[in-house]
Amino acid sequence: MKRTTILDLAKLLSLNPSTISRALNDHPDIRPETRNRVKEAAKTFHYRPNLQARFFRQKNSGLVALILPELNMFFIPGLMDGVNAIVKDANMSVIIFVSDNSAERESEIVDHCLSWMVKGVLLSLAENTTHIDHLVPLEEAGIPVVLLDKIIETNHFSTLAIDDRDAAYQAVNHLASQGKKTIMGLFGPAGLSMTRLRMEGFQQALTAAAIPFSTYDMICAENSGQYISSFEDHLRSTPYDALFVMSDELLMQVIPVLYRLSLFPSSLSIVAISDGIVPYQLYPAITHVRHSGFDIGKAAASLLLDHIENKKPAMHIKLPVFLKEENSVF
């Protein structure tokens, strides 16, 4: 059974294809009577627009690309939800790509987005992406890009992330204000700008609190989780009174270690940067600086739509974050 097309409807109603098209798209020129006739016929004959044809004709795609380095349980679902909420309200759809944290793959995906003629790109960078040269073709094609979460600041594209430095600062400042002196910071991959900023915030807070700082108080755990065991050895041999953890991912890895060493919940104060779910799995709940994937997704998608509609200069947005303090009383 062939699919009903605009031409079919045109013949059926002895009208011109363009009239059908206009009627279906609520063009003001069309008489309401005609419009209704057309829409009725469309309904009875199960007409469905061929988006492929429409977008081809219109030289755009109604698609927003979301490129993510990986799909994990932290942050990503919320982020996607936020993106989706905004994009669907703009009558567009989300086409999703995963770079598997590979800069080369990311580059291929960007190419593919060009081929798809997407209307915009939301991109969270792969871990080993060190420059944004591969995005130049998007810029040349006039396709707006918003970098989110894992970003590199550049004049060419807007970026949106939380205020990483301040997040770490607030967290560590809280520990300092509790009188904690020996503080261990646990960080993610050292290559990420996100990590560097959080390390800066960490150090700045220590400095501000006049807490003597040595590099031994920071550990960068690369992706694998194998570093966690060296971290365990370190913890075993060195007494800390507080621990700063820069992400939910690390928090989740480190918690079993702390249980094993009986450092949690009793002797070690913990503060994390978190989306606020994992901290409540623990008892007592963990004080954390709260961020939200959903908010970031929403904000980034809104910004992208803004860029799609109005050509405007790139901007760098830092979403503020707030400390969510938990009572550590038993």
Add this chain to the structure above:
Amino acid sequence: MKRTTILDLAKLLSLNPSTISRALNDHPDIRPETRNRVKEAAKTFHYRPNLQARFFRQKNSGLVALILPELNMFFIPGLMDGVNAIVKDANMSVIIFVSDNSAERESEIVDHCLSWMVKGVLLSLAENTTHIDHLVPLEEAGIPVVLLDKIIETNHFSTLAIDDRDAAYQAVNHLASQGKKTIMGLFGPAGLSMTRLRMEGFQQALTAAAIPFSTYDMICAENSGQYISSFEDHLRSTPYDALFVMSDELLMQVIPVLYRLSLFPSSLSIVAISDGIVPYQLYPAITHVRHSGFDIGKAAASLLLDHIENKKPAMHIKLPVFLKEENSVF
């Protein structure tokens, strides 16, 4: 700067557009020499295929739709990852939709998939979807559908999920084999077939172990989490020696309650159906029947591709699950 098209290349090389097209697509008819000339020109002039045009011409879209009821941190990221892994290897892309657990929205999305001329649909049903009438148009259009995770069994479409009944059976059987007698089962929304099957497995295991069963030993928590508090009251007043939790989502909600009542980790044995992450956040880790969103996503996407390539009858696949026992020794 206009985008380079096949026509541009044709003029440039004094060849016919069709030759260019064939050369770029490695058609065997084309002489290697010509092919290389064309590909070189394509590279130097930054030719990018217009997928919109190609797919329009070919009457398909290179898109697989993934329709999910919601984006949560359990299961979904893994599922998406699995889907994506398979789909990208088949040179197709994933277009994602979220039904927000609304049957009406799901219906609209299905319509939209038709308009997109997607090559196949992976669908996890909304909570209040009770029939699959809205999928008939897909069937009529010859677009394969695979229902996954949240499913309704039907003759019309393939389904893929874990063996829910067996998962619950194994879990409760394990508790029974440990000599547990008073067992509380915590379940999700009663409307889901997934829930009903897990309840069946729960009861069957109790029956098999000759454990007297009363309906008071089961609670269905509807989505909101407000039921959790009534569950807390119930737990406070009734002494159980074991708890079965049917999902990670519930497990995560219930853990803080158990801590609060001091039922965990000491007095109450817990078994859950889980993807195996949350159980290790706790100490001691929780014995669970392990399933995997990634595996389900991969299997469902593979099945869908199979349906896309070869017209074959619908099948119902139940992925097996296994008990992952943890030592509860302190």
Add this chain to the structure above:
DNA sequence: ATGAAAGCGCTAACAC
């Protein structure tokens, strides 16, 4: 091994 030509379904000038 390459060329010629048609057409996928839709929209947007431009006419009337």
Add this chain to the structure above:
DNA sequence: GTGTTAGCGCTTTCAT
């Protein structure tokens, strides 16, 4: 307010 017409970029018969 509706019709006419052309064409988006690509693939694919069919012919040579």
